[in-house]
Amino acid sequence: MNMTSATRRFGPVMRACLASAVAGVLATLPAGGVHAADTTDTTAQSPFVTPQHDVDVTYTIYPPHASQMSLKQRMRWSEARMTQRIDPGNTDTYMITDYRAKTLTVIDPDRRIRTIVPAPGAASVDPSRRAEGTWLRTGSATVAGHACTLWQTSDTDQRQSEICYTDDGVMLQVVRDGKVMVQATTIDTAPQDSTTFDVPSGLKEVRAANP
Template structure:
């Protein structure tokens, strides 16, 4: 059987990114839900800087989103591996272009909040901010461990900043609302199949 992809910094960064975008899903729904749109309602290409888990310099990461197919592609900077999540199919594909391998597993986290719908959960609006030239609304909620976290979303559902305990964890450095082609999210069918990492 092909060797499984190993977990590492790449997967940790991806988990951090997804956690930031779906932090509200860990909270119980409020009777009078008020909160942000957390899923982009437009095709978008965002470049982020993310705090390094080991305290080193920020790590770059690119996120592309196609709204018509509900697909997201994550490219960690300097890596030969990229990840494609299809929320319509409920799958996460990890593609290793260096070793020509692919691994497919269930998509992580809770169900996706559809574009244009307020995320379930408890949110406190803190005000407005700017990131990467984008106006955003700052919301306080909680992460999966119940710790306060502040997330700034644009009006069309693009995450541009996440901070916790006064420290920026995720920060957008560029946002481009451009059409994303199907080719961006392709998973090469001729790559060898590897078992998902455990």
């Protein structure tokens, strides 16, 4: 499973979902960067994959097998700080990714520890640029009351996925093999409190098991 390839292509929200319980959903997608594009270009060949403003999104992550339970995951993005916070719904541990510092910090508040690793795909996170790679615009949809454009792409095994992005780079849904894997349930575009993205002080730093 080529996690690095996948995380470089789909922007911070998809990277967060890949880091969650559905790490295999799009993990074999080929690497790609970003290229400049006009936000008003309705004939663009690929989507924006990084939010262009502050946003707070709660996702439902559906398992590949019906016998497993779905999960909730909250993603908050600060445009000013180029920083993302991910709070999985099944644990108090959370992740803060600073794309300027190119670090991902996993914070375990119960054990008072933090683990710092390089941020995946940090070089390709630019809200003003569109994703590279092969994308096909297939239509439009409304998810959680917000309009988004459906984009189809294939992984390295030629398995197709359809991802719905808003025009300003917020991922709302992922469908693979006809099954919804990730779907936004609530979206708030109000400015985010900057302190939400601060790494707490006084935590013990531990080395990652597999850096």
